[in-house]
Amino acid sequence: MCTSKRQMRLGAFIMATGHHIAAWRHPEAQADAGLNIDHYRELAQTAERGKFDLVFVADSPAGWDRAKDHEALRRTAQGAHFEPLTLWAALSQVTKHIGFVATASTTYEDPYLLARRFASLDYISKGRAAWNVVTTGADVSKNFSIAGHPAHADRYERAEEFVDLVKGLWDSYEDDAFIRDKESGVYLDPDKVHLVDHKGKFFSVAGPLNVGRPVQGYPVIVQAGASEPGRELAARTAEMIFTANQTFEDAQEFYSDVKGRLARYGRRPDELLISPGIFPVLGGTEAEAQANYDHIQSLVHPSIAWNILARHYKGIDLSGYSLDDPAPPLPENTELNKSRLKLVSDLVSRNNLTLRQFYLAVATARGHRTVVGTPEQIADAMQSWFENGAADAFNIMPPILPTALTDFVDQVVPILRKRGLFRHEYEGTTLRENLGLQRPPNGFVVQARQQQVQAVV
Amino acid sequence: MCTSKRQMRLGAFIMATGHHIAAWRHPEAQADAGLNIDHYRELAQTAERGKFDLVFVADSPAGWDRAKDHEALRRTAQGAHFEPLTLWAALSQVTKHIGFVATASTTYEDPYLLARRFASLDYISKGRAAWNVVTTGADVSKNFSIAGHPAHADRYERAEEFVDLVKGLWDSYEDDAFIRDKESGVYLDPDKVHLVDHKGKFFSVAGPLNVGRPVQGYPVIVQAGASEPGRELAARTAEMIFTANQTFEDAQEFYSDVKGRLARYGRRPDELLISPGIFPVLGGTEAEAQANYDHIQSLVHPSIAWNILARHYKGIDLSGYSLDDPAPPLPENTELNKSRLKLVSDLVSRNNLTLRQFYLAVATARGHRTVVGTPEQIADAMQSWFENGAADAFNIMPPILPTALTDFVDQVVPILRKRGLFRHEYEGTTLRENLGLQRPPNGFVVQARQQQVQAVV
Incomplete structure (x- = not known):
């Protein structure tokens, strides 16, 4: 065991109910999971028992319309769930270390209110908050009294201004502003x-914020975009990227491309951690893992299969096809964002999938890397990417919850630990410390120092 | 002891740090309270030990500007604090009963996002969420990229539409929508x-919400406005009013006025609980209580005294006055809202206060009722209002935190209980049940039933 080795983050x-689209039907799944706080409590505590760095939730500010998404509403468990900031605030009180x-x-939230809530969460959790900055690919403007969904480029421009503004608000109070001398x-x-x-293209905000500077300076900034402007925004502002890559080559390309962009913003490669998703299907033997898979x-209902296909083949008549026909090329005009479209298009063309194989691949992990095998094989799959310039961290996507997370913690984590790849104990008290990320200085203080230096020169 | 008596809510x-403006300087105060989660945890648990119905926080989405509010920033503890929804989500996990x-x-939040967060909190807390609906009297538009602060009447019109819309969103899922048959x-x-x-004057929102119908149907709706449109909005939509009354006569007038407005909305008097604030200063004897007061x-710094006076006497030159001169009449053009202005104006004229007495009265409880005395005397003061048509509940405003809340729980609550006025155990599991408020039916279901009945007729 060698503990001075570079460490993997998890x-x-x-x-x-789990990442598989039919997970909720599995006997081990918590069917009411989306609105069951005790379930999430168990998950966070299990992840913390495994010394994971963080728990992560996706989000979009919209529900499913019964007219348009009838089958998805009827047969999947994804329509109703907790709002992330209230959820994490709650779970911060029943955990001690996990981020x-x-x-x-950034398209549908308000910067002042959001800056406050993240700052508040960072105090409540004693320095364990992180923000996954998304621009929201799907059009959910119907819920927000606005004319329409902004175009991709506008969303990224707005995101950039939004993040800078929020950081400025987090700097409202200097770290040593409070004296409290009775x-x-x-x-x-x-x-x-x-x-x-701040007076920008999208926002005019005076401040100051009414929360002190967050414990971590800024909550950790996470991003998930893989498009060109997404990569650039990440290189400029993100400290962790959650990414989806099926193959080692793609992962390596993404890794080196994004790391290569950092220098132009005066950043070192280790200031941004790259974390591909991985969907692990475990079994005591390979055969058992395959049987579990x-x-x-088999739990995917046929109507959901055709529903998934229809969403990917928008505008194309599939009525002449059977599920065992080869999947035709994907059209451009789907609801998918560009990087997701490329991912699934590659999947189709690379593997010459049938329509059945295609919907099953999507149902499994929405385009993320699927590994079916023994705990050793899962650990191998992670180690090879980690040690060969394709990953700094992994976002584990358990197929079924809570059991697949428990299995991962009990069966895979000990192997990673034995190989010297993963911690035995948390190193720090904040998420930033555990991830090995520096606490950013206050922008106003940096600016004042620069002005002093210039005045002296 | 008689338990079938009408019960007081607390x-x-x-x-x-406490409601007194100089509370943080008191030896017993937690000076960093605003951003200390362990402090709030202790408070919520203390209140729950006392079987209080609820804990309550005020809020405004703005911080203090060092140029404009220099002395207030420098000498008070109120500039930086938790955001309410994240705070309560956190504390819901370390309590079981309290609301x-x-x-x-409603002026600065977004209805879709806010509906989600309250619905999420209601699930996280298992039915213990309540929303204090405010229109935000102070102009904080500088933080929100909008042209200016809406006028009083516009704010109330918008508030009405906002609350209706949020209730509609909470009704997105019928209570028995989830089947979950594996x-x-x-x-x-x-x-x-x-x-x-929804397509209204202020908002266009489609929905559905992406959270199930809240455990309580709707979180309990609380309001605090005392103006004419505030009273009317409360009569139409509120289930609890937090009010400020100095005298029994004012409290009784307010109580009967608001209760009298309910019938025109088809509501019974017991569907709206009236809860005046009370600032109790306790002592083992009257003399001890007075000494504590x-x-x-004595902890109010002179510069804060003049700062308080300047805010109330905006546009009036007080430089010729000493603190022991009689307080002149208050001008109309202060930053205070109308009902607050009436309250403090009455205070000045009723008691012929000096400027010192005036600022001390405001510093104490911002116009709320102050009672200085023994535990028995505090209980008497509450009982007389409760039994004579001036209050259904009280919002206890402890001068110093955490100790003044602990003292109230240990010394006053047992007396109220002995007199049969207050519970020994929580009656229900949700806030609504403890307050004796009904769970509202789903608006869509009610509408559909009405249409069926009309069709049959």
């Missing part, structure tokens, strides 16, 4: 409170 | 999912 990507990544949209009656030094006075695949 | 209005009232603004693969009945399809008043 996230548990929690999706209510919390909440997904929130004797003299001085509570804080007003000279250490700043207005952000086949079992859960 | 809320703990929690304000970081959580979060203040949130065998047949039917997760829910799509016919029991509704679009709110004098001690905390």
Whole structure:
């Protein structure tokens, strides 16, 4: 065992009943998971027992319309679930170490209110908050009294301004602003409170925030976009990227491309951790793992199969096809975002899939890497990417919850640990410390120092 | 002891270091309270030990500007604190019975996002969420990329539409929409999912919400406005009003006025609970209570005294005055809202206060009723209002936290209980049940039933 080796980071990507689209039907799944706080409590505590760095939830501010998404509503468990910030605030009180990544949209949230909530979560959790910055690919404008969904480029431009503004608001109070001297009656030094006075293309916000500077300086910034502007935004602002790659070559290309972009923003490669998703299907033997995989695949109802296909083949008549026909090329005009479209298109063409194989591949892990095997084989699959420039971390996507997370913690984590790849104990008290990320200095303080230096020169 | 008597409800209005403006300087105060989660945890658990119905926090989405509010920032503890929804989500996991009232603004929040967060909190807390609906009196538009602060009448009109819309979103899923039958693969009945399809003056929102119908149907709706449109909005939509009354006569007038408005909305008087604030200063004897009061008043720094006076006498030159001169009449053009202005104006004229007495009265409890005395005297003061048509409940405003809440629970609550006025155990599992409020039916279901009846007729 060698503990000075570079260490792998682990996230548990929690999706209510599990990542498989039919997970909720599995005998081991918690069918009401999306709105069952005791279930999420168990998941966070299991992940913490495994010394995971973080738990992660996806999010979109919209529900499913019964007219348009009838079968998806009827047969999947994904329509109703907790809002991430309230969920993580709750779970921070029943855990001590694990970090919390909440997904929130720069297209549909308000920057002042969101900055406050993340700052509040960071205090409540004593420095364990992270924000997965998304621009929301799907059009959910119907819920927000606005004219329509902004185009891709506009969303990224807005995201950039939004993140900068939020960081400015988090800097409202300098770290040592609070004096709290009961004797003299001085509570804080007003000279250490700043207005952000932001006037940009999308926002005009004065500030200051009404929360102190977050425990971590800023909550950890996570991103998930893989498009060109997504990669660039990540290189400039993200500290962790959650990514979807099927093959080692794709993962390596993504890894080296994004790491290569950091220098132009004055950043070192280790200031941004790259975390591919992985969907592990475990078994005591290979045959057992395969049987577990086949079992859960068998739970996909045929109407959901055709529903998945229809969503991917929008505008194409599939009525002449059977599920065992080869999958035709995917059209461009789907509801998928570009990077997701490329991922599934590659999947189809690379493996010459039938329509059945295609919907099963999508049902499994929505385009993420699937590994079916023994605990040793899962560990091997992770180690090879980790040691060959394709990953710094992994976002584990358990097929069925809670059991597949428990199995991973009990069966795979000990192997990673034995190989010296993963921690025995948490290193720090904040998420940032555990991830090996630095606490950012206050932008106003940095600026003032630069002005002083210039004045002296 | 008579337990069939009408029962008093109790809320703990929690304000970081305590309600007195100089509370943080008191030796017993937790000086960093605003951002100390362990402190709030202790408060919620203390209130629950006392079988309080609820804890309550005020809120405004703005911080203090060091240029404009220099002395307030420098000498008070109120500039930085938790955001209510994340705070209550956290504390719901370390309590079992107590309800959580979060203040949130219909002027500055988004209805879809807020509906989600409250629904999420209601699930997380297993039915203990409440929303204190405020329109935000102070102009905080500078933080929200909008042209300016809406006028009073516009804010109330918007509030009305906002609350109706949020209730509609909470009704997105019927209570029995979820089937979750693993065998047949039917997760829910799509016919029991509704679009709110709201198109109003201020908002256009389709829905559905992506959270199930809240455990309580709707979180309990609380309001605090005392203006004419505030009273009317409360009569139409609120289930509890938090009010500020100095005198029994005012409290009784308010109580009978608001209760009298309910009938025109088809509501019974017991569907709306009226809860005046009370600022109790306790002592083992009257003399001790007075000494405690004098001690905390002595902690107000002179510069804060003049700061308080300047805010109330905006536009009036007080430089010729000493603190022992009689307080002149208050001007109309303060930053105070109308009902608050009336309250403090009455205070000045009723008692012929000096400027010192005036600022001390405001510093104490911001216009709320102050009672200085023994535990028996505090209980008497509450009982007389409760039994004579001036209150159904009280929002207890402890001068210093955490100790003044602990003292109230240990010294006053047992007396109320002995007199048969207050519970020994929680009656129900949800806040609604403990408050004796009915669970509202789903609006879509009610509408459909009405249409059926009309069709038959």
